[in-house]
Amino acid sequence: MKLPIKTLLVGFFALVLVGSIVIISAQKPAPRGFTKLEDGVIVKVEKPYAGGAGNVKLQVVNDQIIHVSAAAGDTFSATASLMADPKKRNPAWKLEEKGDELILQTAVLRAIVSRSSGNVRFTDLKGQVILKEVPTAGRSFVKQKAGDKATYSISQSFESPEGEAWYGLGQHQQGLFNYRGTQVSLLQQNSEVAIPFMVSNRNYGLLWDNYSISRFGDCRPFEPLHTLSLTGADGSSGALTATYYSGKNADSVFLRRNEREIDYEFIQSLSKLPAGFPLQNGRVVWEGSVTSSFTGQHSFLFSSGGYLKYWLDGKLLVDKWRQCWNPITTLVQAKLEKAKKYPVKIEWIPDGGESYLAMKWLSPIPDSNRNTFSFWSEAGDNIDYYFVYGSNMDEIIAGYRELTGRATLLPNWAMGFWQSRERYKTQEELLSVVKEFRQRKIPLDNIVLDWFYWKPDQWGSHEFDASRFPNAENMIKDLHEKYNTHFMISVWPKFYTGTQHYDLFNEKGWLYKQNVLNNQKDWVGYVSTFYDAYNPQARELFWKLMNEKLYSKGVDAWWMDATEPDVLSNTNIEERKKLITPAVPGSSTSYFNSYALENAKGVYEGQRRTNALDRVFILTRSAYAGMQRYAAVTWSGDIGARWNDLQNQVAAGINFSLSGLPYWTSDIGGFSVEKRFENATGANLDEWRELMTRWYQFGAFCPIFRVHGQFPYREILHVAPADHPAYKSMLYYNQLRYRLMPYIYTLAAQTYHNNYTIMRPLVMDFPNDKAVLNIGDQYMFGPSLLVNPVYTYKARNRTLHLPANTGWYDFYTGVYQAGGQKINAAAAYERMPLYVREGSIVPMGPDLQYTGEKPADPVTLYVYTGKDAAFTLYEDEGTNYNYEKGAFANIPISWNEANKTLTIGKRSGSFPGMLNNRTFNIMWVSKTKALTQNNKPAATIRYQGESVSVTMK
Structure with a gap:
């Protein structure tokens, strides 16, 4: 078959572009000032402000996700995203012109962009604003170099109403849950994990598609200590008094001097320490006072190895230890009044060889920024973010995984x-x-x-x-x-020089060589480097x-x-x-x-x-x-x-x-x-x-x-x-973990099949209970179990919140308590407070020594009555990928509170090795029927895959 020359040329140029980094030019706009795309629109900004965007692109990913890109000039970089899945989705949407604005509408969402300014806002179909960019100077492009390449440091700011809470953003060690009013550093290091995805209690999420060092929230950089007004212990101005001790005793003074900053954060900065100071056994105390030019909530950020204590105005705000070689970051906040002197004392015991300490501060958030938040990144050709909308946080997580890939099912x-x-x-x-x-x-x-x-x-x-x-x-x-x-x-x-594997990578040019050129030895005593995983x-x-x-x-x-x-x-x-x-x-x-x-x-x-x-x-x-x-x-x-x-x-x-x-x-x-x-x-x-x-x-x-x-x-x-x-x-x-395996493995399967989240902050399941917005020390493990870790030495009880609009059963006794209250729960040495949500079905299997020892049979169904309940028991082969091809089974189980009936429904699906005949033991737990030590099943059901019911007596 002969193809027209035009078709051949189009195919040739398509092949040339595949797999390459390309630059898409914002097509020459029509007189209307925008260009419609297959999946969205490019807007040529009519009145760009200095340092702002020249072009803004909106793309519809699906009904609930909009991709926003902004470019300083007329081109958008099409470098392939590492995090986002590029699959083609072909969503349904429509575009409407309304005065200065273009409106992209899906089945549940509107994204509205101003042609004059390029600002974007997101609303529901009733016009209620979900999120909007800060309208004036909300975007920023600052020219810089990344290596030998011209690029920008970039930022994007959004408006945020009072009461909005911000979560996600990876794993951080400050003990914070709701990040409102703080800064989150997105910088990978040992024990700190940067994930640039934020989830709001207003039922949206933002995925910031950037790989450079970034910040979220209040993105102003922390300042060195000397930008506060400092007074030494002797009354001298401009510095704190630092006393270095060669031992732990007060009479072992090594050196006393005035210091304007505390900056011993990295290997390179340890040279600032007094020559000969014995880090191994030493101690340092800084004393004096600090005075701020601002009134309000101040932030103090420490990076420390060894022992650290920090007193402000006589109050101990920090008491931390961390192994000397791996410093921890600590963020504390305190209210200060403008021009008032506050006594300050910092004590550092390095507790080892190379040890690290730094202290920085940040002034109160300006009133103009109090109801905003931002993403900032050190390097980016464009601003790229995805707005993810949902009716609850589970839908937001599902949107994130639609963008970045489904979670696989572990063995x-x-x-x-x-x-x-x-x-x-x-x-x-x-x-x-x-x-x-x-x-x-x-x-x-x-x-x-x-x-x-x-x-x-x-x-x-x-x-x-x-x-x-x-x-x-x-x-x-x-x-x-x-x-x-x-x-x-x-x-x-990591590879040591001189090994065969090092040589294999080295001859291909697939190693980072600077550490080798530096002849830098690791703690074992050999020179090494890492391979280039981007290749x-x-x-x-x-x-x-x-x-x-x-x-x-x-x-x-x-x-x-x-x-x-x-x-x-x-x-x-x-x-x-x-x-x-x-x-x-x-x-x-x-x-x-x-x-x-x-x-x-x-x-x-x-x-x-x-x-x-x-x-x-x-x-x-x-x-x-x-x-x-x-x-x-x-x-x-x-x-x-x-x-x-x-x-x-x-x-x-x-x-x-x-x-x-x-x-x-x-x-x-x-x-x-x-x-x-x-x-x-x-x-x-x-x-x-x-x-x-x-x-x-x-x-x-x-x-x-x-x-x-x-x-x-x-x-x-x-x-x-x-x-x-x-x-x-x-x-x-x-x-207990092994007995709960039918419950746990079902939750794991739901992460793949239904984008579920196993470890669930209370805001996920109780969004209408305002008391849970800042609770970061309790969580749900799956839909039923409320986990309340004990983290205080010698504590034999702990205060916890029972979320509202449901009741709660003590896991160990079955005793019922109403929700919507704070209680002082018993926490004996051998037991952590654990509660089960009213209206739950919790399946438990037999005692096991390892997961593959025997099938989960019999399964005991603990039915926590008071509300309707449902649980779908999932099973597959456990170790292979046949589940991706449909080889799994689900058994729906439901409890009807009105007629007191438990129904084990018809099984759907199958897999090799599946138990066709099995036994379910039933345990009722109600407000009037608690658990006892030797509880026997109230009923036993022989199940062959067809629906069967039993009524509570």
Whole structure:
């Protein structure tokens, strides 16, 4: 068949453009000042202000999502998005001209853009404003260079009414839940994860499509301390009095001097410390007073390793510890009056070798910005954001995943218990732990081998050190066949010079070389660097080597550590950029935050090419928008092990979940501990055991349940003897986790099939209860379980809120309480307060030692009456991808409160190995019928896939 020459030419030019970075020119506008596109419109701004946008593009993604792009000039960069899915959707929409405005309307939403200014607002179909850009100077483009490329620092501001709350934005360690009135730094580092997706309680979300260092909220940069008016302890002006001590005693003064700033944040800034000052054993105290030129809420931001205390006006506002080599950020706010002197004292005990401290501040938000928020990014050719609308937060999360990819379903064993340690040093040590778990009947599904299983000078070789792991393949075989345990291994994107794998990457030019040129040695003592994960060929080679050396031996899952990437810890930002200069997409300034996404992509796609059957499973220390499509779990990094660290993980986890990524976990017990816990006795041992117990209770109700940390060892048997309350409590929650597996695995399946979120802040399920807007230390685990972690030492009760418009049953006793009230709940050492929502069906399976031990039969259905209830029990093969092809089954279960009838409906779907005949035991829980220790089922149902009902008597 002959094709017209015009068709051939069109096809030729289309091929030329595929896979390339192209620039789309804003087509020459029609006299009306805009150009209609297949999916939206480009507006030539008639009256652009200085530093604003010259062109604005609106594209309809679907009924609930609008993509807004703004360009300073006449062109839009079409560089492919790393986070957004480019699939073609062909939504229905219409365009209307109305005076100065163009209105794009979908079935549920309007996006309205001004032709004169380019400003955008979003309304519902009744015209009620959902969100609008700040109309005057709301956009900003400031010319700069990123590497050798001209680009802009960019910002976009939005109006925000009083009472609006902001959530999501990744995982942060300040203990904040509602971010209104603060600044969120979107900068990847150990224990801080940047996800540029914000969710509002006004039922919309914003996905900021940018990969550079960014800020959200109040985006003004923090200022150095000396921009406050400082007075020393001796009354001198312009600085605080800094006293350096060579020891802990008051008479060990090393040096006293005046200091205008506290800036020892990075390796490079440690040179500012007094020469010869002994960080290992020293102490520093800054004293004097501060005076501000403003009245209102001031913010003080610390970055600290070691012990830090901060007093303002005699009040202790900060009391933190963090391992010296991995500083933590702490944000505190305090109201100050203009021109008033406030006494201040900062005490820092470095507690180790290289240790870090910095203090900055920010003045009150100006009145003109009080009801606004912004996104700011260091580098961007365009402003790019997606507005996501929904009737509830679940719909907003669904919109995020429509944009960035569906969350894959992890293998069922990933929902079980993982044991890990920093680190199992030998093959025998690792196997002996698993053997002991099985002998003691402590349920376990996954054992993790952390870093340094290789020879000392062979990081990146993926080779086991034969002197310590003489037969790794047999070790893995024993784990699988003898102990029914899965095996996860640590794989870093890091390579020592001189290794064969380093040479393979180096000869292709696929390594970041600056660290090697600097001859910079890591903490082990060798020179290393990371591979360029942005290069698709480099990703393929990375997987190829993992496959040849590890996956082929039977490794089940991957621990992708240091994926910020952490080439050199605690170096300053400019040096970090030099160390990670990408070879493929652009400058490190422009792509600073997204390394973990591309690294996970290579492993996920590589394993699926190698083995299309077994589910991929990745644990990663950093993440970015879109990570959920690569079977990735994120953990909260190398956190400390103090009670405030435990508290902070709750808010970190639920905000991470509201960022659209469903799988999150923390190191139970914290990663690093104070020296007093390392060989603890007496009161310190008592506190350590209680901290582990409380963290374990919380961890059992996280999407992923795992223990990890440095010395002391974190295995239950090393925490306490079997007759101790700590041991008993940890064993109880481990066993409970396995009994809840039918409930938990169903929730995991819903993350794939229905874009569900497992770890749910209360604002998701109780949006009309205004009391929950700022509650960041309670959450729902699925639709039914209200989790209330205890994070105070020796607490035997805790204040908590029972959300309104429903009643609540005590999980352990079945005792009923009305919602909409604050209570002081009992919190015995061995139990965390746990409540079940009225109108719930909670399925529980048999006791298990591992998820694959036996089918979930019988299943006990706990029916919490008082309201209608429903739960759909999901099952599939558990470890393969046949669920993507429809191989799964659902059993709908419902409770009718009016006629007191429970119905187990007709099963839909099937899969190989499915139980056709099964048993359901029924337990009624009502306001008048609590649980007892030896409750027996009220009814037993033999189920064969057809609908069957039973009435409560």
